[in-house]
Amino acid sequence: MSRVFARARLGLVAVLAFAGGLVFAAGFNLTPFGYAQQGQKAPSAAVQSGSPNVITNNPFPAIAKRVTPAVVYIETERTAQRRLRRPNGQDIPPGMEQFFRQFEPPQQGPSMASGSGFIVSPDGYILTNNHVVADADVVNVTLLDKRTFKAKVVGRDPSTDVAVIKIDGTNLPTVPLGDDAQEQVGDWVLAIGNPLSLQFTVTAGIISAKGRSSAEFAQLYGSQYAIVDYIQTDAAINPGNSGGPLVNTQGEVIGINSAIASTTGLYAGYGFAIPISLAKRVMNDLIKYGHVNRALLGVSIQPVGPNDAKVAGLKDIHGAKVGGFTTDASSPAEQAGIQEGDIITAINGKPVDTDADLQRMILNYEPGQTVDVTVMRYGQQKTLKVKLGKVPSNEQVASNGDSSGESGAAPASTKKLGITVQAITPQMAREDSIPPEDRGVVVTDVDTQGTGYHNGIGQGLIITKVLGPGPQKVVRTPADLDQALQRLHSGDVISLLVYLPQQARTVVLNVPIGQ
Numbered sequence: 001m002s003r004v005f006a007r008a009r010l011g012l013v014a015v016l017a018f019a020g021g022l023v024f025a026a027g028f029n030l031t032p033f034g035y036a037q038q039g040q041k042a043p044s045a046a047v048q049s050g051s052p053n054v055i056t057n058n059p060f061p062a063i064a065k066r067v068t069p070a071v072v073y074i075e076t077e078r079t080a081q082r083r084l085r086r087p088n089g090q091d092i093p094p095g096m097e098q099f100f101r102q103f104e105p106p107q108q109g110p111s112m113a114s115g116s117g118f119i120v121s122p123d124g125y126i127l128t129n130n131h132v133v134a135d136a137d138v139v140n141v142t143l144l145d146k147r148t149f150k151a152k153v154v155g156r157d158p159s160t161d162v163a164v165i166k167i168d169g170t171n172l173p174t175v176p177l178g179d180d181a182q183e184q185v186g187d188w189v190l191a192i193g194n195p196l197s198l199q200f201t202v203t204a205g206i207i208s209a210k211g212r213s214s215a216e217f218a219q220l221y222g223s224q225y226a227i228v229d230y231i232q233t234d235a236a237i238n239p240g241n242s243g244g245p246l247v248n249t250q251g252e253v254i255g256i257n258s259a260i261a262s263t264t265g266l267y268a269g270y271g272f273a274i275p276i277s278l279a280k281r282v283m284n285d286l287i288k289y290g291h292v293n294r295a296l297l298g299v300s301i302q303p304v305g306p307n308d309a310k311v312a313g314l315k316d317i318h319g320a321k322v323g324g325f326t327t328d329a330s331s332p333a334e335q336a337g338i339q340e341g342d343i344i345t346a347i348n349g350k351p352v353d354t355d356a357d358l359q360r361m362i363l364n365y366e367p368g369q370t371v372d373v374t375v376m377r378y379g380q381q382k383t384l385k386v387k388l389g390k391v392p393s394n395e396q397v398a399s400n401g402d403s404s405g406e407s408g409a410a411p412a413s414t415k416k417l418g419i420t421v422q423a424i425t426p427q428m429a430r431e432d433s434i435p436p437e438d439r440g441v442v443v444t445d446v447d448t449q450g451t452g453y454h455n456g457i458g459q460g461l462i463i464t465k466v467l468g469p470g471p472q473k474v475v476r477t478p479a480d481l482d483q484a485l486q487r488l489h490s491g492d493v494i495s496l497l498v499y500l501p502q503q504a505r506t507v508v509l510n511v512p513i514g515q
Contacts, residue, residue: 063190063251064202069144069173070119071244072126073194074151074165076136077112116193116244117141117165118253119174120283124149124167127283128243129258129274130156133163141167144200155286159294159391161258161274162282163243175245178252180231180275183207191235191257191271193244205235205271211356212272229356230272231255237271246273255279281363295365296389297373298331300324300505301355304343307455307510311468311493312343313379319343320355322375324497324506336386338375341467341495341508345381346374362388378468414478416485416513417494418450419443419457423477438499438506440464440475451514460501467495467508488513 113136117128126141133139139151149167156163183189187207195201209232231246237257246255255273285292301320309317322342325331338344344352347361348371365371367390374383414421421441429439443461446453466473466484469492473484488494492513499506 059249060190060202060204063247063249064192066251067118067175067190067245067247067253068192068200068202070175071144071192071200072117072119073142073199074115074117074128074132074243075112075140075142076114076133077138077140078135114194114197114240115242116240116257118192118243118245119172120177122170122172122174124169124172125154125283125287126151126165126167127256127279128163128165129256130158130161130163132243133165134158139165141165142199143173155290157282157286157292159292160278160282162256162279162286164283164286175247176252177276177280178248178250178254180210180254180277183210183231183248183254185209188249189233189235189254190247191233191237191241191244192247193241193257195236195238195240197240203235205233208232208234208270211354229275229278229359230259231275233271233273234269235271237273241271278360278363292391293367294391295362295367295369296326296332296391297358297362297386298326298333298389299338299344300326300507301344301358302507303355305510307493307512308343308508311341311378311495311510312376314343314345314376318351318353319345319376320352320358321508323508330389332386332389333373336373336384337382338373338384338386339377339467339472340465340497340506341510342375342377344373344375346372348372349374414481414485415450416488417452417457417511418447418514419452420445421463421478421481424462432501433504434462434499434501438462438464440499441478441481451512455511456509457496457498457511462499462501463496464499464506465497467497469494485513490514 113132115128115132117126117132119126133153133156136153139153141149141151143149149169151165151167154164154166185207189205189207191203191205193201212230212232231254233246237260241257242259244257245253246257248254254276256276256279257271257273259272260270282292285294300323302323304312304314304317304319304321306317308314308321312319320343322333322338322340322344324340325334344358346352347358350361352358352361362371365388367388370385370387372383373386374381376382420443422444423441424434424439428434428442429436440462443452443457443459443463446457446459463475463481465475466481470484470487473480475481475484485494490513493510494513496509496511497506498509
């Protein structure tokens with residue numbers, strides 16, 4: 001790891017602090033205790049006259065009794081040896097594994113983990129999280145009545161964190177699937193699962209938000225095709241709860257409990273569940289095809305902020321900002337003329353309010369269909385026809401090529417943004433696996449009083465392109481960036497394409513010009 005990027009870690013963590021607090025809620029024996037609780041939608045409780053605040057109409061016991069038999073406790077075992085790498089992080093050459101394995105510490109036996117799931121068909125199909133069963137060699141399922149089954153993984157989708165497993169049985173208890181679109185913020189919900197092996201625990205809370213979607217969540221999935229559209233609840237979700245149902249007051253599943261926001265790895269008041277409408281689509285494809293047959297627009301998206309709206313010419317703040325394009329598959333959006341920094345405001349005339357809205361809309365189309373995508377670009381509205389592609393069923397890691405070249409120039413200060421930048425050297429590129437197309441200028445220092453600091457620029461970020469205003473310009477040296485800034489004045493807003501080395505993805509930042 002180069003010293004520049006090593007120093008940059010602290011700055012990057014500050015920019016993405018919330019991301020660091022997001023953890024999956026599966027039980028991987030990382031904590032000494034398990035915990036779970038989640039909110040549900042209860043009808044207004046009747047208060048007995050003469051006895052203030054005494055609830056006489058509590059639906060929770062009946063719901064728990066009805067749903068819990070269909071909830072399962074999942075135990076997994078992973079016996080495969082971990083993938084070896086050289087000390088510098090590079091892959092081991094074929095045929096050299098045994099040589100390098102002698103330097104590895106001995107393994108201490110199989111890795112055990114636990115989680116939750118719920119039965120959706122009488123013949124034994126079970127919904128759970130991908131991260132509960134990923135890479136498992138053995139999957140065991142225990143029902144409330146103590147029956148134990150060996151389960152087969154039917155299919156799993158890392159991009160949505162949904163998996164389907166199957167046990168052999170007949171007339172098994174099931175739970176009905178509801179419609180999360182009908183649920184509202186403030187509705188009561190129940191969470192049922194197995195927090196830290198405390199099997200079949202029932203907890204309650206409310207829906208505290210819907211449509212939670214951001215790049216920070218997507219990091220958990222490790223997938224550029226990730227669909228992130230969480231239901232947020234104030235009910236406790238903890239290790240072991242992953243894969244369990246979030247249930248409304250009609251006893252219907254409206255979500256799959258999946259993650260928590262916490263700086264400690266324990267419940268801190270914020271839990272997240274995958275909407276059942278998304279999970280059902282994935283489940284049906286996994287059962288039918290063994291993989292998800294999902295349409296691909298081919299963009300990475302970001303929420304729209306005030307500066308973004310100003311640059312795009314939007315009257316209010318809405319839409320989804322294009323931060324980049326897919327790297328291991330041709331991008332239909334890019335081929336159709338969509339550009340980084342565009343704000344997508346409608347699909348086939350239907351307004352896009354948030355990035356989560358865009359994900360849900362594209363999910364309703366099939367690969368090969370053509371959609372009208374409306375974008376705002378520097379005050380101009382454009383409608384482009386995009387023929388949707390198909391998400392690869394087996395994702396490949398984008399290759400990181402190596403290139404030689406001149407050593408980078410010395411760090412240069414850019415006062416208009418309050419940052420200091422330096423060109424990427426071949427050594428930096430090799431040590432930090434930076435793709436050739438993203439070898440721009442790395443931010444080595446940030447003035448806390450500058451506009452860059454207050455608009456998302458931190459140490460370690462790599463500026464690769466100036467998107468506007470004016471003609472786009474690829475940035476490879478500090479002089480390239482300085483030339484683009486010369487034509488701008490205080491109060492103008494510059495659009496920058498930025499590469500995040502730790503996440504191996506690009507984002508668009510709109511930054512006002514300082515004095």
